[in-house]
Amino acid sequence: MLENIVAWLGDELAFAGSSLLDTSKRVSVWYLASALLFAGALLTIRYGRQGWLRLQPYLSWRVWFHRSARTDYALWLVNRLLLALLIPKALTQAVWISWLYFYWQEHGFRDLQLGWSTSVVMVLFTLCYFLIDDFSRFFVHWCMHKSPWLWVFHQVHHSAKVLTPFTVFRTHPVEGLLFFLRSMVSQSFVISVFLVAFPNQVSLWQIYGVLVTTFLFNVFGANLRHSGVALSYGPRIEKWLISPAQHQIHHSVARHHYDRNFGVVLAIWDRLFGSWHAGHDDQAIRFGTQKAIDDMGMIGQWSQPFKDIQRLLRDRIKHRQMWLKQFSQKNAPHD
């Protein structure tokens, strides 16, 4: 038994380590390096030699070994193990997609027979897949901020006082589970619809085994989003694509930055929901929630959300009791 557990732990950790070389993972060394080159080139064009100095937060060991960053690493590794146990094994993507695919057909949705070529279908499918994926990420993220019940878990991500590319893994396991479900539901939906509409023609446009949009997103500096390098895309592009600077605003402690820029790749969702905010290369931002959780280690990051949820529940019950009391007083029989 113990041997099995040790072997499993070893495998999972080795697998986590292999992410560093895997082109399908954002934190692979290739994308970490490409982000540096991309930002370096852009900032050099903008600011000459001084531009490279702006990369300092990305390369500083003070950032990478900051207590907050060390918590990121711990959460990354331990959450992997937890999620491996939490994510329901029986509820696989294949089961979901098969059911939806069957369901659509039973309800009269059939092959569209448009006679489109496979490459057209591939481009269309890739586009829809990307749009739905990006929107669902935006929307779940938006809900995480708007609902106090979800925010208690999402605050873990925002408690980072320094941002490193590994902050992307700084999440509470409950949030990890929600995002897993999000990807399953959104992917199953788009895949099943396309399979019915264009049978035997559906495939994703991939580069090195990675969705083309994810690949471009990662090559062009996705890792800078969680870093201290303020890099704006300029006002015109930022209306369409979320820049690293815009995402850093999302992590800001400043009140006027609250609930801004929820998007991942596209900025259009934020514009539609009225949460868009422009970034700037010279913005100076402090990160965190300014609550006690900012200074907590891994255990605190796990437990604090549950304590907060207890508090929320207590408040709710108290509120309800008060309301009931009022109600019963009002309706009390008069002598």
Place this chain on the structure above:
Amino acid sequence: MKKTLLALLVTAGAAQANAMSYEFDVTLKGYDGDATSSVAYSGQIARHALHNSLKKVVSQGDQTRMLMYLSGKEEGRIILDPASKEGFAIKQSQVDELSKGKDLLSSAYDGVITGWPGNPTAQELLQQWVELAANSKQGYDPVNGYDYTQLISKFAMGAVFYNKAVNHYLEEKLEADQHPNNEAYKEGVPYTGKEHVWDEAFGYFGAPAHGLELTPNEVVQITKQNPEYFAKADANGDGVVDLKSEMAFAHAYYAASIDASSDTTYFHTIMQAFVDGRQLISKANGERLTDEQRGELKGYAATIATAWQQVIAEAAFKYAGSVYADLEKIAIIEEAHGDVSKAFRDYVKHWGELKGFALSLEAAGRDLGKAQASLDRLIGFSPVLFGDMQVAAYDGKGGFVQTNAGIMQEYKLNMIKVQNLLAQHFDLKAKLKDKTGGMSAVLEQINTAGKSAEND
């Protein structure tokens, strides 16, 4: 210069011709008999003839005759199939002309089959089915949805041929201490231990010796005894097709038929690996095989075993698609208040083929892991019948217990899942009658891209 070129071409041609056919000279040291060929697999061909004939008699429902071809060893058994017909003469007409005293049952897998009520061994299951077939209407049981002709035939191929070749000859018999190559297989024969082990596996595959010279469609037409392809079958041109070396049987036929309908090359892949492996043994020239040679031979064996398993899984995949299509037809006919009996008959037939192939996958001692349990559950012990019933158990008195299984039409969803599972687990390529719209390929893409549990 011209002469040299010509000589080269001739030599190359000869070498190629040599490699094309499954024919090999005697290499056994100290052999002083008259035989010039070391190839022998007539016992396996006899079992192919028994299987083909058994399939014929199941649909007649005569238990004595069924047992004669399943477990009997008596002399004088006539080959009911393949039999001579106009334009397609067969050399042998009796099983004894191929090999004497052979039966199917004793070579069937003796491990447990989990996909049938009561966990019988493959041998017990074949016997049980023969008994049940005898009590049915010519092998058809509409009450429980069984077509015993299909069940018995499809499963026997797996439980006997695939099992014996893959689980036995290409596995344990390739070890150094088993039938070494520097000894005769047994006293008096012109072949070595390893030569014969390999030949027996090849015999069970069921391909004609000149299979590499044939296209997949030609192999299919030979099995169907199409007179137009007689010349293709009759490799030595003696005017009759010799079952021992010129006919295509069982999984060789299915491999070729899948290849003929898609761009796969299962038949030639398996055939080539058999020829290459046999050539390696011949080249050892009657010496004991070195560990390195055995290693290489095991490589060929692995190629064969993998592709063979894929062929069976491809066949199951195709019939899962047929079952799906039958259910669609039934729904349409029902809606129009038509007569569903013919569509239901097809449904039961195709289900029997699906089940027979699916059970074959578990009949060779190969670990299928979770896929085995999933296949068992998704396909169930019977098709879902009218009234939404499905067989849940065997009552031990020759009857079955049925329970409610949910809506009949929802069994289509199971077929989609079966196809997905087969395609993913066995890495299928042909995927004939795909009812999933190509889902497994998309799933593979998504899985390699990885599911993300993090947002931003």
